[in-house]
């Protein structure tokens with residue numbers, strides 16, 4: 001058995017959101033180019049002669065999982081808790097919406113992404129989500145209950 005190593009792959013995606021009830025400017029509909037850092041921690045694969053020998057996981061495999069299960073839903077979408085007045089007109093005009101069912105703070109988004117990736121079998125250690133160039137939230141997988149993050153739920157989550 002090889003020792004455990006951490007590896008990280010970094011992604012970006014562009015989304016809009018609105019923090020209903022925020023006392024400042026984030027009460028407006030606005031957007032971010034989010035930066036997502038996914039850290040895996042697992043033993044290095046020891047099997048001789050296989051493509052993945054010496055990897056925790058092939059970065060390209062990690063990329064395709066994150067793209068399929070996270071980025072395809074969130075990129076160029078409105079990230080909706082479900083209580084935003086603008087939702088109805090976005091739905092009526094066919095805009096892309098990721099209905100998440102929780103207040104779309106960086107903390108909650110990081111927790112949700114981490115939980116989703118865990119549920120797809122990735123050995124996630126932590127997820128860090130940069131909302132702006134100067135602000136991020138980070139969650140360790142070990143701190144998320146198996147049933148999902150403990151944020152307040154507004155309603156359904158689409159994916």
Ligand SMILES: Nc1nc2c(c(=O)[nH]1)N=C([C@H](O)[C@H](O)COP(=O)(O)OP(=O)(O)OP(=O)(O)O)CN2
Nearest residue numbers: 019026030032104105106107131132133134135137
């Ligand atoms: N703890 C949190 N605080 C705030 C969040 C959040 O998710 N968690 N989110 C927001 C807003 O969404 C806002 O868009 C980001 O706020 P802020 O960092 O203040 O954005 P700026 O563009 O002003 O960043 P600067 O780099 O300081 O210009 C608010 N708070």
Ligand SMILES: [Zn+2]
Nearest residue numbers: 017026030032
């Ligand atoms: Zn914001």
